[in-house]
Amino acid sequence: MSIDLLEPFTVPFVRRAVIGGVLLSAVSALVGVWVIVRGMTFLGEAMSHGMLPGVAIAALLGGSLVLGAAVSAFAMALGVNALRRNKRFGQDTSIGLLFVGMLSIGVILVSHSQSFATDLTAFLFGDVLAIRPEDLGLLLGALAFVALVSVPLYRPFLVLSFDPRKAQTLGLRPDLANVAMLTLLTITIAVSFHVVGTLLSFGMLIAPSAGALLVARRIPTVMAVAFAIGSFSTVVGVLVSWNAGTAAGASIAATAVATFFALAGVVQFVERRSAKRPVTEFSS
Template sequence: MAVLAVLTDPFTTTFMMRALIGGVLVATMCAIVGTWVVTRGMAFLGEAMAHGVLPGVAIALLAGVPAVFGAAASAAIMSLGVSVVQRRWRLSADTSIGLLFVASLALGVVIISSSRTFASDATAILFGDILAIQSGQLLGIAAATVVTAALAFVWHRSFVALAVDPRQAHLLHLHPRAAHAALVGLVALAVVSAYQAVGSLLVLGMLLGPAVAAGRWTRRIPTTMALATCIGAVSVWLGLLISWYMATAAGATVALVAVFSGAVSALLRASVDAARAPTRSGRQAVKV
């Protein structure tokens, strides 16, 4: 009973329960999007998008406008900017993303530095405040999660074809360019919705950690998403517990646990494979 109390007592408080619910919703959304980010090798775009919301959020805070609107506008500009720079300047995807990534980060810091509360504003944007999530924000995150799941379902065939062979996707009339744009949009939606919980610098951990961890055990996309959702939810719960008892930053602790889950999964997978190796060798010897 004492152990059970340690695991559940922190969540008897309203703000911790809201943080848990919001975190699980974010974990679900990030698991869906993160699976495709890992499959397509779009981690750099995800990082750039996470930093791309900085200018919009900074302007919104200074103007007294809800930060989510500034984040959404900034993410949309970032998405459009990557496409324009690639086509007009004929640069590679990595180069164009890198340029806009640095520009957005620098612009965000410049804007924030003009505020009298520079330190507190910067901390809130970069690292989030999952313990400050309100009921209205929970509804917004829940709506974003439902939209993400619906769009991922609708575009599933196109995303799969795009991951396997873009040329084949074009021949099958699965609209690879539109599919890529939709995927970038989902990344932007996840970043905008999750930044309130874990901040712009740490949202990539929620996108990648659980998806990488799940990918060690599954091969099918839907199964990977489901397992990544479970791993992400456990990461949120465990991160909040650690934060509660060790008095650490909640959002950063959650993100750290999510990233750490990938390392733990890799070690467990290696252990399982090593344990199975002698058995397989024995079976092959018997067949010979």
């Protein structure tokens, strides 16, 4: 039984899914690298789940789910930013408390909906094959905004990631740069949950960037490699979903994570080979 790899791409909704995944990969690459470099991984994970109250309220009021997700995620980020000044406990404690609190409120709100199971499943896992043309426009707009903000703030983001005190000394306004980074993270999470769901959006944000950091060092190169990994994962994930009948969003995220571990294995193998290689000196 032969498998026609091009057959799925003749279907309009599959083409939209691939285009949406590629656009999401570009947005995630521009933001995910900074999230890892700045040690914001746990915050990103918490924000991806902290969207639920905003999504629930938006659904109950008949408003925009993406806007509700963005407002809820940003409110959580501001809460974490405010609590981090408390000297009695660390930032991870405040993130954990807000994470559980926001998720609990969201579940309580959604539980009042008659379609609780359907709503929660769609929120958690998304439906990449249900992407509409207007969703592609939203992703394209998010990519344009994130790129326009990232380019002029590249230097503040870079210095802030490695030496916040130096950023202050150089007059790069680290507080403003931090708010800008939280805003970009909020936008990325908000637009991605509609594609792959809140449980998988974090994987698309982190896995390609983490894989890229294994093989590249300069931030622009890392972002380019992360975009390539994310796009590759989208195409492979959609093909796996089409031929194996699996969930498309989960297949995409699983491919991204599998690619990371494959790269990690290759890098580790090469490093071990290099370490074991004997150094021979030849004399004339």
